[in-house]
Amino acid sequence: MIRLSVTLALLLAPAPALAQAYQCALPTGRIAVPRIERGPGTNARVTGYMLAASWSPEFCRPRTRASTDPRQCSGRAGRFGMVLHGLWPQGANRSPQWCRSVVTPTPADLRAMMCVTPSARLLAHEWSKHGTCMTRQPARYFAKSRELWSAVRWPDLDRLSRRKPLTAGALRRALAEANPRWAASGIGIEVNRRGWLQGVRFCYRLDYRPTACRGGQLGPADAARIAIWRGL
Numbered sequence: 001m002i003r004l005s006v007t008l009a010l011l012l013a014p015a016p017a018l019a020q021a022y023q024c025a026l027p028t029g030r031i032a033v034p035r036i037e038r039g040p041g042t043n044a045r046v047t048g049y050m051l052a053a054s055w056s057p058e059f060c061r062p063r064t065r066a067s068t069d070p071r072q073c074s075g076r077a078g079r080f081g082m083v084l085h086g087l088w089p090q091g092a093n094r095s096p097q098w099c100r101s102v103v104t105p106t107p108a109d110l111r112a113m114m115c116v117t118p119s120a121r122l123l124a125h126e127w128s129k130h131g132t133c134m135t136r137q138p139a140r141y142f143a144k145s146r147e148l149w150s151a152v153r154w155p156d157l158d159r160l161s162r163r164k165p166l167t168a169g170a171l172r173r174a175l176a177e178a179n180p181r182w183a184a185s186g187i188g189i190e191v192n193r194r195g196w197l198q199g200v201r202f203c204y205r206l207d208y209r210p211t212a213c214r215g216g217q218l219g220p221a222d223a224a225r226i227a228i229w230r231g232l
Helices: 002-012 107-111 120-129 138-150 157-161 168-178
Strands: 048-055 082-090 187-191 197-205
Touching: 048 138, 082 120, 082 138, 082 197, 107 120, 107 138, 120 138, 157 168, 168 187
Parallel strands: none
Antiparallel strands: 048 082, 048 197, 187 197
């Protein structure tokens, strides 16, 4: 019954709730909850949040990813575009991490997220490192993550990838136009050393309303040239 209800909910949800998945099949077998080695705890007052997205074609570009991250990168579970990396509480000077909690996610908690974040290990890690600093219940952390994620709209990244040249500013403006509540100053871009897009960051106030990102969170300057790998 849980599997059926989750499947129906995902099928009826708007496309952004499916991680901009071109296709997505929920896992049919039992989901093992990975054990995560915790890092040193950091106590800090939460002043806002960041929703972090990862661009799957670039993440899956190394050939080894198909074996180390099979659900996201092998193609057997479908093809993914942007996926939710995580929801991160932010602090004024430093961000809280690895807060104290004895609760671990259940297989049902992870299953509900597998068309949003297609990695049980990443989900368990995000809960342990970030979610424990927001709530005591994994289900509540993942529910808030899905709520924010489902509100995000994505521009046509395939079309943008063909723009020559493409700049970080052009991508920020396209993201802001697709999400009218956002100003470009509230959207961070992550690229690798070669200038290829790795992910996007949305900055929120403590009440989960859009806000400007801090300077170090914005990524490359607007004039910087970037590229988007389409996975071809």
